[in-house]
Amino acid sequence: MTFNYDIIVVGGGHAGCEAAAAAAGMGSKTLLITMDMNKIAQMSCNPAVGGIAKGQIVREIDALGGHMGIVTDKTAIQFRMLNRSKGPAMWSPRAQSDRARFIDAWKDILEHHPNLHIWQDTVQELIVAENRVHGVKTGMNVEFRANAVVLTNGTFLNGLMHIGRTQLKGGRISEPAVKGLTEQLVGLGIKADRMKTGTPVRIDGRSVHFEEMDEQPGENDFHKFSYLEQSHRQLKQLSCWMTLTNENTHDILREGLPDSPLYNGQIQSIGPRYCPSIETKIVTFADKNQHQLFLEPEGETTEEYYLNGFSSSLPIEIQLRALQTIPAFRDIQIYRPGYAIEYDFFDPTQLHHTLETKQIKNLFFAGQINGTTGYEEAAGQGLMAGINAHINCHGGDAFILGRDEAYIGVLIDDLVTKGVDEPYRMFTSRAEYRILLRQDDADMRLTEKSHQLGLAKQDRYDQLCKKKEIRDRIISFMENTSIKPQHINNSLEQLETTPLSHGCKLIDLVMRPQITLEKLAAIVPVLQQELNKVSDPRKEEIIEAAEILMKYSGYIKREKVIADKINRLENIRIQGKFDYNNIQSLSTEARQKLTKIDPETIAQASRIPGISPSDINILLVLLGR
Incomplete structure (x- = not known):
């Protein structure tokens, strides 16, 4: 059987949900294909949204007409504004969400969204002809045709989980991996590599001695994620809890290092520097005799807790023994151990700023498939891929956000210009114009743009x-x-x-x-x-x-002047104007990297690592400037 759509989105995670909702919201007949409808927008790691710089991304998603902020507000069981002691450019909203209700809220949006259909299945193959995607084939041997396809496969492409020396194939615990797609894409000329991430143990709250921990209550003021009017704090607000590891904890963790996939050669792929496993912490920071751990509730009524700071792929018995050395966890019972997972991703320098692949027309990548980590980074990419997939199908100018317009713009420009050598995570320090990209004014920056597109209603x-x-x-x-x-x-x-x-x-x-x-x-x-x-x-x-x-008017005006000066270089387009290999006055590194990236503008070229100011001056001279 064959069915026809404008756009197909593969994967029902945070990127896939935003991509599908955006494309459908703009008027495209859209199909979302997901392995399990009961795990749409599953929070695979911690049950939280936002944080430093990530909260700004969620506010931008909401300002553009996306749904992550709305869903988070509906399902929040704790809300905090981080970095209040600093200036407003650094304020970052963060919320704990009820994991189950988060899924239900997203599922309700998608199931009742006009123009959007859902199919529960796995995609085995892309239909590609003459360097253009035309649809997908699924595990049920169903063929779906479309003008554009957005891949948001997360950690499922050849996913392999590690718990000590035990290896389990899958994209998430108890969920199968996807095979064949990576191999097909590599055959079509797209470069793939492997990354690694991890998740901590899940704890039964009934076994925790909370009296031995420091309580961290949330805030109950007017702040939230969505700019839309809606009731505030619909669910019961809960506390998080903080405790510390100790020398005994570290001694037991060291015992397990010979069986750690990270240290015995079992895992070879790229891991996150900014969210390291507990075994990485005790090796990298060997001089520290304690590390903070945060116990976070998974929901309003469940006893399941997430132990932030204790990501691990050590053997189960090591994880348990180490936890039992912490007073609050002396009687600990767990639902499941922590584990590491390896998965395929694709070098994002192979993408245009629209997130369309350079090799295959109308094929878009969004989320962890591009080497990022985090729900927020994935959702922001998904939203932009959905918008641009719709534009590709129905006409119009590509929708690209500048580095002075949104953290989402910084994220995508970093990916396609610099690539990744570890899972990419957004920080405020990555943005040159932080004072312009505050969480309080995302709607002022972006909603009018989205309204002109037809997404923001x-x-x-x-x-x-x-x-x-x-x-x-x-x-x-x-x-x-x-x-x-x-x-x-x-x-x-x-x-x-x-x-x-x-x-x-x-x-x-x-x-x-x-x-x-x-x-x-x-x-x-x-x-x-x-x-x-x-x-x-x-x-x-x-x-x-x-x-x-x-x-902050003075700071804002000054930063705006700087941004406007830099933006003049964004208007000098160079894509397709040079054969860089034949410009001998450029450095060898510059020739290689400019050929690989093929930047669209002089400004983008200047941001490529290894491109010097003298290389940029040479290009400007050749342009007659």
Whole structure:
């Protein structure tokens, strides 16, 4: 049997869900093929969304009309804003989610999404002719035809799990691996390699001595992930818990090193530097006699807990004995041990910025298949691949976000320009323009763009316009309202900030680090009256956005000027204009890397590792600049 669609998305993880929903939301007849409909958007590792830089990505996904933020808010059992002690460019939202409800919420969205169909099966083969993808063939021997295919296979391509010397084939515990696709793609000229990741033990909470741990409650203020109006904190809020390993723990872990797949040669692939296993920690940081462990709830009602910081592929008995040396875990019972998994990925420098492969037209890759790690990075790629797959099918300009427009833009540009030598994880330090990419203003940066595409719907755009109008009205009031010293100096002294020697505008006061809009409104009645006029349910969010713009306006303007200068190089297109191998004035390394990457612009060329300023100057001279 043969069925016809506009777009086929292979894989129902975080990338696949966003890709399918985006393509269908823009009007493409879309098919999502997944091995198990009951594990759609499964949180394979920790049951959390967001974190440093990752939270910004989720806010961007939401601003673009994606669903991860909405699902996370609905299923959150703890919410925290990280990095509050730093400036707003570093604030990063993070939430614990109920793992089972997260799946249910995503499944509900996809099953009721117009233009979107779901098929439970495995894809065995791509249908490719004349360097263009035309569909897929499945394990049930069903043929689906489409104009574009998005592969989001996660860790399932030739997945191999390790627990000590025990090896299990699969893409996730108790789930089979996918064979054949990698081999076909390699045969079509796409370079593949292997990566490794891991996951910790799952613990029965009934066996934990919580009194021996430090409690970490969440926050219950107005912050959330989605900009859309909705009820806040729908589920019971739970705490996470922190404890420490000790020397006895490390001694037992060292006993297991000869049977560790990471150290006995069993695993040869690339592992994560920034989320290392516990055995890697005790080897790399041999001078440390303790490491932090975080016990995180898996759901509102379940007794299952995730032990963050104890990722391991050591033998089961070693994992258990080591945990029992920690006072809180002396009577520990586990649901399953930690394990490592190796899987195939494809060098992302083989992709355009749209995430379409350079070798095969209308074939897109998104998620861990591109060498990334993390639900958020996968979802951001999936959203962009779904958008561009739709554009390829129906016409329009490619949708590409710049490095000054979104963390998603930084992520994709890093992948296609620099490639990966370890699982790629987003950090705020990867972005040159952090002050422009704050979590509070993702909707201001991106929602209008998405609305023009047809993905962000009218209600979302109307809310953006209303928020912007109220925000700007508050700022205008602050810029045009004066205050005299005699009316405020006593209050300023109480706030431990310098009294006024003469009158000033209210905006000058809110620029002071000791003063917030809330504090200022408490001592300036006319400001309180102005803020009381805001009747929007997102009032606190809007006031915060206005305050950040006022406090950091100088930094924002300066960074914007720098970004605009760099963006001039983004407009100088060079793809297809040079035979780099014949430009002898370029360094040998530059010739090789420019030929491999074939950058689209001078700016992209300048970001390729190994390309020097002199190489860029040579290209500019050859262009007559």
